Amino acid sequence: MRLHRNLVFAVIDGLNLIFNEGEYADKVVEKLLKRDKRWGARDRAFVAETTYDIVRWKRLYAEIAEVKEPFTRDNNWRIFAVWATLKGITLPDWKQLEGTPTRRIKGRFDELSKIRKFKESIPDWMDKVGEKELGTGVWTKELHALNQQASVILRINSLKSNKKEVQRILAENEIEALPVKGYPDALQLTERANVFTNDAFKNGMFEVQDASSQKVAAFLDVAPGLRVVDTCAGAGGKTLHLAALMENKGQIIAMDIYGNKLKELKRRAKRNGAHNVETRWIENNKVIKKLHNAMDRVLIDAPCSGLGVLRRNPDAKWKLQPEFLDDIKKTQQQILQDYSKMVKAGGKMVYATCSILPSENQEQVKVFLTSEAGKEFTFVKDEKVLSHESGFDGFYMALLERKK
Numbered sequence: 001m002r003l004h005r006n007l008v009f010a011v012i013d014g015l016n017l018i019f020n021e022g023e024y025a026d027k028v029v030e031k032l033l034k035r036d037k038r039w040g041a042r043d044r045a046f047v048a049e050t051t052y053d054i055v056r057w058k059r060l061y062a063e064i065a066e067v068k069e070p071f072t073r074d075n076n077w078r079i080f081a082v083w084a085t086l087k088g089i090t091l092p093d094w095k096q097l098e099g100t101p102t103r104r105i106k107g108r109f110d111e112l113s114k115i116r117k118f119k120e121s122i123p124d125w126m127d128k129v130g131e132k133e134l135g136t137g138v139w140t141k142e143l144h145a146l147n148q149q150a151s152v153i154l155r156i157n158s159l160k161s162n163k164k165e166v167q168r169i170l171a172e173n174e175i176e177a178l179p180v181k182g183y184p185d186a187l188q189l190t191e192r193a194n195v196f197t198n199d200a201f202k203n204g205m206f207e208v209q210d211a212s213s214q215k216v217a218a219f220l221d222v223a224p225g226l227r228v229v230d231t232c233a234g235a236g237g238k239t240l241h242l243a244a245l246m247e248n249k250g251q252i253i254a255m256d257i258y259g260n261k262l263k264e265l266k267r268r269a270k271r272n273g274a275h276n277v278e279t280r281w282i283e284n285n286k287v288i289k290k291l292h293n294a295m296d297r298v299l300i301d302a303p304c305s306g307l308g309v310l311r312r313n314p315d316a317k318w319k320l321q322p323e324f325l326d327d328i329k330k331t332q333q334q335i336l337q338d339y340s341k342m343v344k345a346g347g348k349m350v351y352a353t354c355s356i357l358p359s360e361n362q363e364q365v366k367v368f369l370t371s372e373a374g375k376e377f378t379f380v381k382d383e384k385v386l387s388h389e390s391g392f393d394g395f396y397m398a399l400l401e402r403k404k
């Protein structure tokens with residue numbers, strides 16, 4: 001591979017924004033890709049993937065490069081040089097890369113790869129939490145899986161299309177997509193590609209959604225005609241899937257505490273042809289109270305640490321703080337207590353997270369079931385999806401039923 005100066009400069013600028021200015025990697029990459037209209041698919045892939053790779057391996061690379069935060073521009077160049085050396089790329093004779101100690105980099109890599117927190121590039125506190133909660137064996141395998149690049153998975157919107165039709169349209173654009181065994185609505189791209197510019201996407205025929213995430217709406221056991229509330233709907237990934245599973249019949253109320261996310265949800269619902277979705281901003285608890293004992297199904301896709309989705313969101317390793325984890329667990333329990341009241345007798349509820357930590361998952365459900373509100377419910381089943389076992393994101397989902 002030959003390095004191109006303007007692409008590498010874009011990566012260095014991006015790293016500065018992410019590491020020093022606290023900006024989010026996905027937003028930064030989005031901005032970088034708008035920089036030069038002449039960049040082709042390969043150039044864009046280089047900028048995006050290199051930036052994500054360096055964010056993912058920040059601790060390991062910084063340790064090898066012997067630099068400490070806050071990183072200067074020179075430090076970011078040194079980190080980049082580590083990335084390029086370990087990729088086996090011949091370094092060009094640019095002044096920023098002069099004197100790169102290639103052999104020392106390889107030696108330090110071998111040394112540091114013997115220590116998990118460096119090998120898997122993770123903060124000490126997170127490594128300790130993961131090991132404590134999952135045990136050494138499972139955590140080591142899971143952490144390794146969470147550091148791999150995620151493949152692109154589509155969820156075919158059955159309101160508008162089917163797998164065969166989407167495969168055919170993508171093939172016309174030289175994009176190959178294959179079915180995924182065990183995931184009825186999923187197609188997996190054999191190579192990463194930008195599908196958002198494709199007409200099939202613009203016409204709502206599919207959404208980009210990880211295979212594990214596609215399990216959640218189906219877990220709620222919905223059917224056409226039911227009254228369903230998606231309590232933490234965000235921009236509506238699961239809401240749209242619910243609408244498709246319900247064949248646009250019945251009612252879906254999508255809620256969130258952030259109104260701007262619901263605006264985006266509305267746009268997506270329109271594109272998807274999902275007509276049975278209405279949004280309600282959770283301005284105060286009255287919004288919830290109005291629906292007490294009224295819903296056939298309640299989905300709680302709870303806010304969480306996001307430790308199950310590090311493959312697609314590697315900067316969460318550096319942004320997440322132990323205090324946030326403590327706070328979010330309190331929020332999760334409060335949400336379970338408050339929103340479960342919307343389930344009517346005989347109705348069902350799913351509690352889900354994109355975390356792999358038992359303390360955010362089965363332990364929350366256990367605490368809920370022994371509480372006053374939880375005594376109304378019986379536990380039906382749960383599923384703990386680990387990335388190293390499934391090959392997709394880490395997720396948790398539990399199905400509970402309210403007693404008649």
Ligand SMILES: C[S@@+](CC[C@H](N)C(=O)[O-])C[C@H]1O[C@@H](n2cnc3c(N)ncnc32)[C@H](O)[C@@H]1O
Binds near residue numbers: 233235237301303354
């Ligand atoms: C895991 S995300 C939801 C993702 C979304 N369901 C999807 O499939 O695209 C969790 C959501 O919970 C929202 N949230 C946080 N605290 C909340 C609360 N107390 N009540 C309702 N929603 C909340 C966040 O704004 C966020 O959109």
